[in-house]
Amino acid sequence: MPFRLSFLSFSFICLLLCITTVQGQRKSKKSEVLPDKVSLYTQPKLMVGIVVDQMRYDYLTRYWNRFQDGGFKRLVNGGFNCKNNHYNYAPTSTGPGHASIYTGTTPSVHGVIGNNWYDKLSGESVYCAGDPAYNTIGSSSEAGKMSPGRMLVSTVTDQLRLHSQMRSKVISIALKDRGAVLPGGHTANAAYWFEGGKDGRWISSSYYMNKLPDWVQTFNQAGSVSQYKKAWTTLEDINSYVESGPDNTKYEGVFKEEKAPIFPHNLDEIWNANGDYNILRSTPYGNSITTDFALAAIEAENLGKDQITDFLAISYSSTDYVGHKYGVNSKEVQDTYMRLDGELIRLLDYLDEGVGEGNYTVFLTADHGAVHVPAFLEDNKIPAGYLNKQTAIKSLKENIKYTYGAAELIRNVSNNQIFLDHMVIKNLDLSLQEVQSSLAEELLKQGHYRNVYTAYQLQNGEFTKGLPYILQNGYNRMRSGDIMLVPNTGYIDYSKTGSTHGSSNIYDTHVPLILYGKGILQGATIERTEITDIAPTIAVLLGIAFPNGSTGEPVVKALE
Known part of the structure; x- marks a missing residue:
């Protein structure tokens, strides 16, 4: 009697073959993806x-x-x-x-x-690696x-x-x-x-x-x-x-x-x-x-x-x-x-x-x-030049005298930062935030700087890109000043020879x-x-x- 498969039997065999093939493919892919040994780190000598x-x-x-x-x-x-x-x-x-x-x-x-930077506690300039506790x-x-x-x-x-x-x-x-x-x-x-x-x-x-x-x-x-x-x-x-x-x-x-x-x-x-x-x-x-x-x-x-x-x-x-x-x-x-x-x-x-x-x-x-x-x-006709920081600060001090009287509000100017005397500002019953903002606006009017940011802005803002992001990353609340100065692009406070940075x-x-x-x-x-x-x-x-x-x-x- 000739051997015959019913339609149901033939369909069932095809299904088994498909399942076996897919499982084989999955197993093959899994073995390709996962290496025998996973390296957690590299250990150069x-x-x-x-x-x-x-x-x-x-x-x-x-x-x-x-x-x-x-x-x-x-x-x-x-x-x-x-x-x-x-x-x-x-x-x-x-x-x-x-x-x-x-x-x-x-x-x-x-x-x-x-x-180097101005230390707000001691009132002196300190060096990044300096330490008088140690000897040469x-x-x-x-x-x-x-x-x-x-x-x-x-x-x-x-x-x-x-x-x-x-x-x-x-x-x-x-x-x-x-x-x-x-x-x-x-x-x-x-x-x-x-x-x-x-x-x-x-x-x-x-x-x-x-x-x-x-x-x-x-x-x-x-x-x-x-x-x-x-x-x-x-x-x-x-x-x-x-x-x-x-x-x-x-x-x-x-x-x-x-x-x-x-x-x-x-x-x-x-x-x-x-x-x-x-x-x-x-x-x-x-x-x-x-x-x-x-x-x-x-x-x-x-x-x-x-x-x-x-x-x-x-x-x-x-x-x-x-x-x-x-x-x-x-x-x-x-x-x-x-x-x-x-x-x-x-x-x-x-x-x-x-x-x-x-x-x-x-x-x-x-x-x-x-x-x-x-x-x-x-x-070469590219916008650039030299800052006259002394002139800028002199003009700022004149504005302070006109606005706030004879009080010495500035303690130090260094690293494109201005440090204010918080005690004097407090004794004059002034708002530190308002003084920072007022002086920042005055500096911008002078034209030496393309932007000026205050410590208040950097302490309270959440910046993720651009200039304020860069300045905020450089601002340390315990050590940095009250006003951050951003010179015009291509302008430096330096000699007329040689390059600088900062x-x-x-x-x-x-x-x-x-x-x-x-x-x-x-x-x-x-x-x-x-x-x-x-x-x-x-x-x-x-x-x-x-x-x-x-x-x-x-x-x-x-x-x-």
């Missing part, structure tokens, strides 16, 4: 944080064709480039910049509101009386130390004391900075140690910095430096006893007149000294030699000194960055050999940008952020990132707690 002082983002693109393959190009091509990275507060200066990079938050939280180690000068005590929260370097039960080593190095002290955090094993003068040596503070380690003393005694007492010539033919302006312009400063700001700069001939080894700060050789010392630290401290992650924080400060003296468009700045590229090559090659390629992670950023010399902008304008806020190495994906983003995102990104990468005041967000696209 060494984290290296590099801060380039006063580096505009466009230096990366302007000098790109002059860079070699192993420095900036290696980091960009092999790492993750955040092209739209910004400071989200003002003032944009060295102390707040380094603090914000490593704490993952702004001056409103970490409290470092400037390099390695010198008889006062240059080592430093600590991170004015920074109110923890850093990512602190969190690494806490996470590892203090077994991770943290060493921080910079020509500038604040560039070393603040990144190292409160728990660093050591922070070192350069004391120029006649000896040219690296020093520290009794906050960290009772005496310099033997390797630092040996480094100082070897006198290797003396090799840089030589002429500063261009790395390549100066006529090929088409990415910058002429060599001799009225926009550039000069060293003492120099007749013109032109190459070569014969340092040995003007050595004594410019503070001996101090002169090296304002040359690319200051960055070379920093690399020399950083490599010695890696070797002597055995950084990256075991499975417990160590952290080396390096700040290249000479770029800032050169920018201040010669200006954004100078051949000196171009040569400094071309030579810095060589320093990065030297550092990365050393890490490849000593720690192992693929065993370390690097980030590179800047503590602020810089404005073109306003006189240069004016000559404003909320885009040329001061737009800086590089490049992540590279273990745990970092290759790629780039044009989405906005902020300087406060760096510390959270590193914390996620390492699987450690965020710094305790952190307000930034991890750069998700950069992480594996």
